[in-house]
Amino acid sequence: MEKLNARLPRGLSDRGPAEIDAISRIVQTIREVYELYGFEPLETPLIEYSDALGKFLPDQDRPNAGVFSFQDEDKQWLSLRYDLTAPLARFVAENYETITKPFRTYRFGWVFRNEWAGPGRFRQFMQFDADTVGSASPTADAELCMMAADVMERIGVPRGSYAVKINNRKILDGVLESVGLAREDNAERKLTAMRAIDKLDRLGADAVRLLLTKGRFDEAGNFTAGAELTDEQAALVMSIFLAKGADNEQSLTLLAGDENAPELRRAGVAELRQIAELVKAAGYDDGRIVIDPSVVRGLEYYTGTVFEVELTIPLTDESGAPVRFGSVGGGGRYDGLVSRYRSDNVPATGFSIGVSRLLAALKLLGKLDETPRAGPVVVIVFDKSRVADYQAIVTRLRSAGIRSELYVGAAGLNAQMKYADRRRAPCVVIQGPSEREQRIVQIKDLAEGLKAAKTHEEWKQRPWQFAVPEDQLVDAVQQLLERKT
Amino acid sequence: MEKLNARLPRGLSDRGPAEIDAISRIVQTIREVYELYGFEPLETPLIEYSDALGKFLPDQDRPNAGVFSFQDEDKQWLSLRYDLTAPLARFVAENYETITKPFRTYRFGWVFRNEWAGPGRFRQFMQFDADTVGSASPTADAELCMMAADVMERIGVPRGSYAVKINNRKILDGVLESVGLAREDNAERKLTAMRAIDKLDRLGADAVRLLLTKGRFDEAGNFTAGAELTDEQAALVMSIFLAKGADNEQSLTLLAGDENAPELRRAGVAELRQIAELVKAAGYDDGRIVIDPSVVRGLEYYTGTVFEVELTIPLTDESGAPVRFGSVGGGGRYDGLVSRYRSDNVPATGFSIGVSRLLAALKLLGKLDETPRAGPVVVIVFDKSRVADYQAIVTRLRSAGIRSELYVGAAGLNAQMKYADRRRAPCVVIQGPSEREQRIVQIKDLAEGLKAAKTHEEWKQRPWQFAVPEDQLVDAVQQLLERKT
Numbered sequence: 001m002e003k004l005n006a007r008l009p010r011g012l013s014d015r016g017p018a019e020i021d022a023i024s025r026i027v028q029t030i031r032e033v034y035e036l037y038g039f040e041p042l043e044t045p046l047i048e049y050s051d052a053l054g055k056f057l058p059d060q061d062r063p064n065a066g067v068f069s070f071q072d073e074d075k076q077w078l079s080l081r082y083d084l085t086a087p088l089a090r091f092v093a094e095n096y097e098t099i100t101k102p103f104r105t106y107r108f109g110w111v112f113r114n115e116w117a118g119p120g121r122f123r124q125f126m127q128f129d130a131d132t133v134g135s136a137s138p139t140a141d142a143e144l145c146m147m148a149a150d151v152m153e154r155i156g157v158p159r160g161s162y163a164v165k166i167n168n169r170k171i172l173d174g175v176l177e178s179v180g181l182a183r184e185d186n187a188e189r190k191l192t193a194m195r196a197i198d199k200l201d202r203l204g205a206d207a208v209r210l211l212l213t214k215g216r217f218d219e220a221g222n223f224t225a226g227a228e229l230t231d232e233q234a235a236l237v238m239s240i241f242l243a244k245g246a247d248n249e250q251s252l253t254l255l256a257g258d259e260n261a262p263e264l265r266r267a268g269v270a271e272l273r274q275i276a277e278l279v280k281a282a283g284y285d286d287g288r289i290v291i292d293p294s295v296v297r298g299l300e301y302y303t304g305t306v307f308e309v310e311l312t313i314p315l316t317d318e319s320g321a322p323v324r325f326g327s328v329g330g331g332g333r334y335d336g337l338v339s340r341y342r343s344d345n346v347p348a349t350g351f352s353i354g355v356s357r358l359l360a361a362l363k364l365l366g367k368l369d370e371t372p373r374a375g376p377v378v379v380i381v382f383d384k385s386r387v388a389d390y391q392a393i394v395t396r397l398r399s400a401g402i403r404s405e406l407y408v409g410a411a412g413l414n415a416q417m418k419y420a421d422r423r424r425a426p427c428v429v430i431q432g433p434s435e436r437e438q439r440i441v442q443i444k445d446l447a448e449g450l451k452a453a454k455t456h457e458e459w460k461q462r463p464w465q466f467a468v469p470e471d472q473l474v475d476a477v478q479q480l481l482e483r484k485t
Numbered sequence: 486m487e488k489l490n491a492r493l494p495r496g497l498s499d500r501g502p503a504e505i506d507a508i509s510r511i512v513q514t515i516r517e518v519y520e521l522y523g524f525e526p527l528e529t530p531l532i533e534y535s536d537a538l539g540k541f542l543p544d545q546d547r548p549n550a551g552v553f554s555f556q557d558e559d560k561q562w563l564s565l566r567y568d569l570t571a572p573l574a575r576f577v578a579e580n581y582e583t584i585t586k587p588f589r590t591y592r593f594g595w596v597f598r599n600e601w602a603g604p605g606r607f608r609q610f611m612q613f614d615a616d617t618v619g620s621a622s623p624t625a626d627a628e629l630c631m632m633a634a635d636v637m638e639r640i641g642v643p644r645g646s647y648a649v650k651i652n653n654r655k656i657l658d659g660v661l662e663s664v665g666l667a668r669e670d671n672a673e674r675k676l677t678a679m680r681a682i683d684k685l686d687r688l689g690a691d692a693v694r695l696l697l698t699k700g701r702f703d704e705a706g707n708f709t710a711g712a713e714l715t716d717e718q719a720a721l722v723m724s725i726f727l728a729k730g731a732d733n734e735q736s737l738t739l740l741a742g743d744e745n746a747p748e749l750r751r752a753g754v755a756e757l758r759q760i761a762e763l764v765k766a767a768g769y770d771d772g773r774i775v776i777d778p779s780v781v782r783g784l785e786y787y788t789g790t791v792f793e794v795e796l797t798i799p800l801t802d803e804s805g806a807p808v809r810f811g812s813v814g815g816g817g818r819y820d821g822l823v824s825r826y827r828s829d830n831v832p833a834t835g836f837s838i839g840v841s842r843l844l845a846a847l848k849l850l851g852k853l854d855e856t857p858r859a860g861p862v863v864v865i866v867f868d869k870s871r872v873a874d875y876q877a878i879v880t881r882l883r884s885a886g887i888r889s890e891l892y893v894g895a896a897g898l899n900a901q902m903k904y905a906d907r908r909r910a911p912c913v914v915i916q917g918p919s920e921r922e923q924r925i926v927q928i929k930d931l932a933e934g935l936k937a938a939k940t941h942e943e944w945k946q947r948p949w950q951f952a953v954p955e956d957q958l959v960d961a962v963q964q965l966l967e968r969k970t
Binding site for chain 2: 388
């Protein structure tokens, strides 16, 4: 019979104990911060109707690429969620009458993107979101920004090495409107302009200027069409997203423009100013939260405040080469998402952390504890006919809360030692025939433990193997474990 | 524009704080027990190649019902995992050279079944598995059985109200072989027989006897074909799975038969006997782990030890009607699963808990703590123009680790109180103009807190509203929270 080839589809990966532990610590920390801010947990399934996710294209018989989709028995299209925001909008619409508003929830879990997955790009990854639905107030946005900063610090990213950068889409929308790219009319050109601005960090101002006007050839010679603005129009747009001042107050002045500024732009600046005031009142205006007019956020559904959390210190990879890291999370106001279901307006604002991104950030910053965890105490099977005795020993250790296992393989003594070493067992417990007669057990401190000894003195004081009476086994192992921590 | 209808596909559900908290406690407890036994975490993605899951039918152009499947861009079929065992087999085969064997891991997460989902049946649910790969020894099985018992008790199921029931498929296989249903030859009839035996609990002995012989009409008049055994053959098979003695020793004697018993049956009994010895040595033979020859486990891939964890006390639902609960988990030995990938034999044994089943069991047993969690302290927005002051108050509370939030809605004072009450806030903090002048704040203990007072005396001692100087706010709230716990 032909054997199957064991492999994973591209863009998917397995995770071992070290990564699982690290992610679990991050998730637990984020949860604590979100709860401190009064958000409550909510969970939605991983599968939704495709139309609820807003990616269903009516003129295609299959939902478009980007999401994993499949048909239900009744021929309706289902999709794996690609973020945690669209499912929340569905939940809110479905339970609108019964939920307490403003509705403050957090959610975390896997999301899926059916995309080309290059190195470090995954088709399944974890997000951790918090959202406030039913509040149009900038106070809700400000709370999210401060919470984002708190998450970074609680997770171990030092103050000064990150920033929560905020902006307001109404400002840019107002300016784009004034150069003829109103929201509905020129959707395609507007999107081109937004995408161009979103690339400022990566491509620089000159390239963005080209993308706003007549288009641009990249280094590979590929042409990207432009938004077809005139040079003056492009200059006006550029002036807005380059309007970063020395502090929030100066940025606000630059963004405000004169009294002829379009209504939308003035509304955006007013909201941004209110957030800045709240941030100041809470003491987060020390560089933790800064107004940055270049923040756009790619997703089309944002309608007001937008923000991104970024590492701000120079980073290098293992070979010393500089690393462009991008954001670890972001969010903003999406007042239109719930109204896909309801005729009334339901304002909402949210924040999403990429958990794997945060893990990668910690790693780059050298803030990730990568010490492998200690293994269990291994009880050696010296004599196969006495395995019930060994089982009783393990049970006693476990009853005392000591992580331990009976060796369940078929190998001999040396291979069992090697196994225990590879499991990073703090010690093994051995009982041969003569020990059994004397009712004692041997406790053997393994290499891993010896390596942990810092000095030769310490090593000498800690005998690598010693015998204790059977009834003192638990105490002896407990003492050994305490010495190791 | 037409509005979308907010709804979930059948068999999927949302979860609120109470259920999330309960599941999170269960998951944490299972994790602790599995780790105590020396198992280490492993995570595999939710998507696998369909052929790795073993449900791909080559004569169909779509993987069969039962799994959610979709084609990748390269036309290969992908599926959502339907259990955590098949992905483990794929992982082990893919990493066989580098893993430490015996390989002891645990995994938990969502699995999916594309089935008709009735009430209480879900298409997405959570499993928590532990497996030992690379050990053919019954010690590995015994460890899993004891671990299953420990999980039940740590989760809050009292000793005596559950049992881990063990059996060995080789015994039944040996008997089925002796009545002409050998493993390969009569796959269809053998499966019919296995399914019949698996229904003993539900349908009773008479119905099973019919299903083993000429078939049976159910109450609705539908006919189920039988395994076409003769009456004597059926009686022999029945004698085996009814061979439960007063204790494990007696069951073993009944199962062993005479010296003419087929080799396979004798091997199965020997394995079962070894497990019984280990269980006894560890003290788990007090009814926690019992030999039960009626346990079969539906899945075809089991090859030796099988076991199930069941509630053993009479249960009733909310209306007092008796409830058939079935198992909360089970497992067994599947020595053939990894060999789908490899030519050598890789013995393996595993255990799977249905987390939602366990939650339902706790609920039925009245062991589920369903007290809703307390909400955050809510800082009331008395005067919208002073919101920055209120923000500063919230920030002080949070800095002291007190779960709290600024009211971010647009409602007036009364509606804010109602909001705080619905959030189950332990208290609200209010500062009006006169309080601000005096630099004090009002702390208002809400209904939820008043209800918690056990006596009138206690109620009188706890003023429902009191004022404190601004700089004593944190202490005062902390004291109030302590009184409530």
